[in-house]
Amino acid sequence: MTQDSKSNAKQNLILVGNGMAGMRTIEEILKLEPEKFNITVFGDEPYGNYNRIMLSPVLANEKTIDEIMLNDDDWYKENNIQFEKGKKITEIHRTRKEVIAEDGTAHPYDKLLIATGSTSFMLPLPGVDKYGVIGFRDIKDVDTMIEAAEHYKKAVVIGGGLLGLEAANGLMKQGMEVTVVHIMDTLMERQLDAPAAKMLQKSLEEKGMNFLMDHQTEEILGDERVTGIKFTDGTTLDTDLLVMAVGIKPNIDLAASAGIHCERGIVVSDTMQTFDPNIYSVGECVQHRGVTYGLVAPLFEQAKVAANHLVELGYARYEGTITSTMLKVTGIDLFSAGDFHGDDDTEELLFHDVASGIYKKLIIRDNIIVGTCLYGDTIDGTWYFQMMKDETNISDFRSTILFGQAHLGDAGHGDETRVAAMADDAEICGCNGVTKCEIVDAITEKKLFTLDEVRAHTKASASCGSCTGLVESLLAHTLGGDYSQAPSKQSMCGCTELTHDEVRDAIRKHGLKNHEEVRRTLAWKTDDGCAVCRQATNYYLLCEYPEYNDPESRFINERAHGNIQKDGSYSVVPRMFGGMCTPQDLRAIADVADKFKVPEMKVTGGQRIDMFGIQKEDLPEMWKDLSEAGFVSGHAYGKAMRTCKTCVGDTWCRMGTQDSTGLGIKLEELTWGSWMPHKYKLAVSGCPRNCAEATIKDFGVVCVDSGYELHVGGNGGIKVRVTDFLTKVDTEEEVLEFAGAFAQFYREDAHYLERTAPWIERVGLDKIKAAVLDDEENRKKLYERFLISQKPAQIDPWKKHAEGVDAHQFKNIKITVEA
Amino acid sequence: MSNWLEITNLESIPVLGSRVVETDSIKIAIFRGKDDSIFAIKDECPHKQGPLSQGIMHGDSVTCPLHNWKISLVSGEALGVDEGCTNVYESKVEDGKVFLKLS
Numbered sequence: 001m002t003q004d005s006k007s008n009a010k011q012n013l014i015l016v017g018n019g020m021a022g023m024r025t026i027e028e029i030l031k032l033e034p035e036k037f038n039i040t041v042f043g044d045e046p047y048g049n050y051n052r053i054m055l056s057p058v059l060a061n062e063k064t065i066d067e068i069m070l071n072d073d074d075w076y077k078e079n080n081i082q083f084e085k086g087k088k089i090t091e092i093h094r095t096r097k098e099v100i101a102e103d104g105t106a107h108p109y110d111k112l113l114i115a116t117g118s119t120s121f122m123l124p125l126p127g128v129d130k131y132g133v134i135g136f137r138d139i140k141d142v143d144t145m146i147e148a149a150e151h152y153k154k155a156v157v158i159g160g161g162l163l164g165l166e167a168a169n170g171l172m173k174q175g176m177e178v179t180v181v182h183i184m185d186t187l188m189e190r191q192l193d194a195p196a197a198k199m200l201q202k203s204l205e206e207k208g209m210n211f212l213m214d215h216q217t218e219e220i221l222g223d224e225r226v227t228g229i230k231f232t233d234g235t236t237l238d239t240d241l242l243v244m245a246v247g248i249k250p251n252i253d254l255a256a257s258a259g260i261h262c263e264r265g266i267v268v269s270d271t272m273q274t275f276d277p278n279i280y281s282v283g284e285c286v287q288h289r290g291v292t293y294g295l296v297a298p299l300f301e302q303a304k305v306a307a308n309h310l311v312e313l314g315y316a317r318y319e320g321t322i323t324s325t326m327l328k329v330t331g332i333d334l335f336s337a338g339d340f341h342g343d344d345d346t347e348e349l350l351f352h353d354v355a356s357g358i359y360k361k362l363i364i365r366d367n368i369i370v371g372t373c374l375y376g377d378t379i380d381g382t383w384y385f386q387m388m389k390d391e392t393n394i395s396d397f398r399s400t401i402l403f404g405q406a407h408l409g410d411a412g413h414g415d416e417t418r419v420a421a422m423a424d425d426a427e428i429c430g431c432n433g434v435t436k437c438e439i440v441d442a443i444t445e446k447k448l449f450t451l452d453e454v455r456a457h458t459k460a461s462a463s464c465g466s467c468t469g470l471v472e473s474l475l476a477h478t479l480g481g482d483y484s485q486a487p488s489k490q491s492m493c494g495c496t497e498l499t500h501d502e503v504r505d506a507i508r509k510h511g512l513k514n515h516e517e518v519r520r521t522l523a524w525k526t527d528d529g530c531a532v533c534r535q536a537t538n539y540y541l542l543c544e545y546p547e548y549n550d551p552e553s554r555f556i557n558e559r560a561h562g563n564i565q566k567d568g569s570y571s572v573v574p575r576m577f578g579g580m581c582t583p584q585d586l587r588a589i590a591d592v593a594d595k596f597k598v599p600e601m602k603v604t605g606g607q608r609i610d611m612f613g614i615q616k617e618d619l620p621e622m623w624k625d626l627s628e629a630g631f632v633s634g635h636a637y638g639k640a641m642r643t644c645k646t647c648v649g650d651t652w653c654r655m656g657t658q659d660s661t662g663l664g665i666k667l668e669e670l671t672w673g674s675w676m677p678h679k680y681k682l683a684v685s686g687c688p689r690n691c692a693e694a695t696i697k698d699f700g701v702v703c704v705d706s707g708y709e710l711h712v713g714g715n716g717g718i719k720v721r722v723t724d725f726l727t728k729v730d731t732e733e734e735v736l737e738f739a740g741a742f743a744q745f746y747r748e749d750a751h752y753l754e755r756t757a758p759w760i761e762r763v764g765l766d767k768i769k770a771a772v773l774d775d776e777e778n779r780k781k782l783y784e785r786f787l788i789s790q791k792p793a794q795i796d797p798w799k800k801h802a803e804g805v806d807a808h809q810f811k812n813i814k815i816t817v818e819a
Numbered sequence: 820m821s822n823w824l825e826i827t828n829l830e831s832i833p834v835l836g837s838r839v840v841e842t843d844s845i846k847i848a849i850f851r852g853k854d855d856s857i858f859a860i861k862d863e864c865p866h867k868q869g870p871l872s873q874g875i876m877h878g879d880s881v882t883c884p885l886h887n888w889k890i891s892l893v894s895g896e897a898l899g900v901d902e903g904c905t906n907v908y909e910s911k912v913e914d915g916k917v918f919l920k921l922s
């Protein structure tokens with residue numbers, strides 16, 4: 001079947017504009033369907049495509065042109081791409097579906113991708129065409145500047161924004177005497193507020209940069225070559241080189257002259273399609289939902305979406321990007337994102353330490369970060385930015401947020417989280433013993449950009465993940481401006497570009513029924529996926545279809561229904577509802593332990609008994625005995641409901657207010673067997689003394705005289721988190737309904753391997769309240785769905801296996817080999 | 820001289836899953852790929868002897884259940900940045916039966 005479509009003649013895809021956005025789209029297409037198109041690329045620059053944002057470090061002598069080339073001529077050859085280097089397209093003939101190059105040749109297309117980028121905006125001043133007046137956009141401009149620095153002394157940069165300052169810094173590094181002329185009285189007014197801008201100006205002045213603020217240029221002086229400029233106030237300034245960095249102008253002429261609808265940029269839809277269905281456009285030349293962009297992160301997202309539609313997968317949508325800014329001037333730390341000025345409805349959190357040159361400002365609306373501006377200490381920039389994008393509710397840690405992520409009670413790391421100050425041999429990843437310098441070396445030597453790449457190369461953050469924040473800070477710190485290249489969304493694993501949410505949505509939307517359908521429909525890069533995406537996908541599928549099960553996509557613990565131990569044996573933990581037991585129960589466990597010669601037993605932290613060192617082949621027999629004595633699996637091994645811890649309660653305890661053990665049993669009977677995104681624990685305490693530690697459980701109940709307080713999102717593990725109070729209810733029935741509804745909302749909303757604590761921190765308590773507290777009807781629906789999912793889940797897996805399901809798993813094939 | 824040993828029916832090994840073959844001296848994990856290809860590898864991870872048979876199989880490699888090393892089922896070598904190697908054995912399928920060549 002696929003054979004057919006392949007034998008059809010390939011379509012012609014033409015890309016006009018060999019820049020960062022266009023070529024990223026081509027790379028995405030090659031990843032998805034390398035055989036779909038005959039690809040021809042036109043670029044009017046005489047090089048392969050290069051990393052334009054690195055022109056600043058090149059100018060500052062920190063990188064060479066070779067180091068910033070992304071794809072050389074060989075790459076185009078290897079990928080069978082016809083590369084028309086140095087050839088400009090001057091005309092698009094839409095009815096004939098042809099582009100015409102400047103040499104008059106015509107080239108037919110089936111699909112056309114326009115990624116013509118933008119050009120430096122040159123102020124229309126008298127004299128702007130003199131020699132030595134340039135923009136800052138491409139390799140040619142950089143060459144001109146370096147050459148000028150060899151022969152001349154003085155340079156002026158008009159424009160005190162990001163580009164202007166990077167140009168000025170580079171020219172200074174080339175040995176020139178540089179003055180920045182800016183029309184406003186503070187620098188980078190689109191990214192910085194006045195205090196931060198003043199601090200920046202001071203630091204740059206200390207480096208030797210000169211400033212003429214509040215100055216408007218009127219005329220460029222000189223004969224053939226620029227010799228100076230004249231301002232509106234009549235004064236003049238001598239210079240041998242004039243760099244204009246006052247803004248960029250989207251290159252829309254080609255598209256506009258072909259009758260494609262353009263405003264400031266080429267207007268595209270959420271699929272990156274222009275008004276001509278055969279023509280797509282990405283990059284700085286486009287205008288999407290009224291916005292044009294001038295940074296790479298949004299363009300890379302656009303590239304992914306355009307590729308998705310060009311290969312006719314057709315499900316991706318571009319919905320705009322919130323961008324952040326850093327300045328690539330060595331020794332200056334600056335980070336800004338969002339609305340950093342604020343308005344009447346916003347509040348401002350401010351930290352300003354003049355002596356040590358640190359300024360941090362967060363703009364908050366309804367406890368959600370809407371903007372940030374950091375100077376001097378930008379380590380937490382990515383953290384604030386992530387919370388801003390996630391719309392995280394910060395009310396819980398508002399009072400300490402300005403001190404950074406390090407202060408969030410990250411048990412065990414504490415102040416050391418300031419990665420910049422850490423010693424080179426400091427251990428970042430405790431699980432895999434990876435040090436700071438190993439990570440930094442890997443990032444620089446292997447050119448790593450993303451968390452996943454660091455994980456793959458160093459193993460750091462690849463296990464328990466508690467050091468993920470540290471590794472991300474190290475990435476940001478080591479890469480500086482480059483980190484903006486990292487995708488702003490995290491894909492599930494290396495097998496797909498899609499995020500957890502996107503995979504899940506696709507399963508729901510397209511009714512995907514199994515692993516193969518998911519991987520095929522969503523164009524997975526690997527045939528079988530990998531251990532990471534298979535387990536996650538498996539969970540999403542079984543959450544949609546409670547009967548679904550693919551044992552081979554589950555971690556061994558869930559396949560063998562026991563915890564694998566370091567020597568390959570297993571542990572067996574029978575469920576003890578609410579921690580309650582009878583002498584018969586204990587006797588049955590003792591008998592089983594004797595019969596199977598269990599080497600060691602222990603009372604667990606979850607109020608039940610663990611038997612260690614069981615050989616896999618013995619498991620079904622042992623389960624059979626336990627099952628006959630009335631026990632079911634304790635799921636101590638699963639991403640599943642684990643235990644419901646209880647305290648004595650009002651049956652015996654002189655302080656008890658309610659029957660906490662009885663309620664605990666009911667809760668465990670309701671929830672046992674449920675598969676979850678991660679482990680899930682409950683507890684019921686009989687009074688606020690809270691002996692069952694209900695306030696560090698995923699769902700905790702604290703009984704009080706007048707009813708039951710319900711708490712959610714606690715965690716006692718790697719990073720201790722106290723629960724959020726959800727509500728108080730009057731009856732046990734209500735407790736059960738809330739317990740089921742909350743569990744179901746978590747099951748349907750959280751990412752695989754995300755416990756309730758980080759989930760709530762990501763989505764915010766308000767979202768949970770809206771779903772399970774404020775909307776009664778929705779709560780009842782969630783509860784109902786939970787009960788439905790519990791039907792297959794509560795068929796005891798131990799009993800099933802004891803009765804012979806998957807028996808092959810437990811039986812080795814014994815053979816004798818003759819000598 | 821070594822000979823082909825008949826081990827089991829192909830059908831007794833789940834697709835993308837494994838069985839363990841046990842002799843007096845060693846354990847060998849037999850994996851079955853999606854296209855019914857068969858791989859035989861010593862059931863010992865080069866890292867800390869984890870039982871590879873219990874890992875998740877994908878393509879022609881397996882992820883060890885203990886610390887997530889990825890091991891090639893073709894060469895027995897650790898993939899990615901990890902370094903180490905374990906034995907692989909010759910195997911074949913004929914008429915729905917799985918054969919293994921030891922040593």
Ligand code: SRM
Nearest residue numbers: 563565571604605606607608636642715716717718719755
């Ligand atoms: C057996 C037990 C220790 C004990 O002897 O008491 C235990 C044993 C393991 N825990 Fe635990 N945990 C046990 C109670 C706990 C508790 C205490 C509790 O539940 O009250 C906690 C902290 C509370 C919490 O979860 O919030 C706990 C937090 C963890 C964590 C960190 C989880 C987190 O979200 O931060 C892990 C690692 C993970 O899940 O990724 C972990 C992982 C493990 C694993 C499964 C390690 C692994 O991945 O293989 C251990 C299996 C040992 C083995 O070979 O059998 N164990 N573990 C306890 C079993 C309880 C039960 O009856 O089911």
Ligand SMILES: Cc1cc2nc3c(=O)[nH]c(=O)nc-3n(C[C@H](O)[C@H](O)[C@H](O)COP(=O)(O)OP(=O)(O)OC[C@H]3O[C@@H](n4cnc5c(N)ncnc54)[C@H](O)[C@@H]3O)c2cc1C
Nearest residue numbers: 017019020021043044052053089116117283284294295296
């Ligand atoms: C000095 C500098 C520093 C920067 N720093 C950062 C930073 O730190 N972070 C960040 O996110 N962004 C930064 N940027 C912005 C970033 O480089 C751009 O957003 C990005 O390169 C735009 O990609 P594009 O593909 O849309 O355009 P371009 O990369 O400009 O590519 C367009 C290409 O199309 C070619 N072209 C145009 N018209 C035609 C035609 N008719 N026929 C053939 N070819 C044509 C052009 O010659 C050009 O090569 C920086 C930019 C500069 C100049």
Ligand code: SF4
Nearest residue numbers: 464563604605717718
């Ligand atoms: S704390 Fe938990 S995971 Fe760590 S060694 Fe003890 S039982 Fe194992």
Ligand code: FES
Nearest residue numbers: 864867869883886
């Ligand atoms: S034993 Fe296999 S990864 Fe450690």
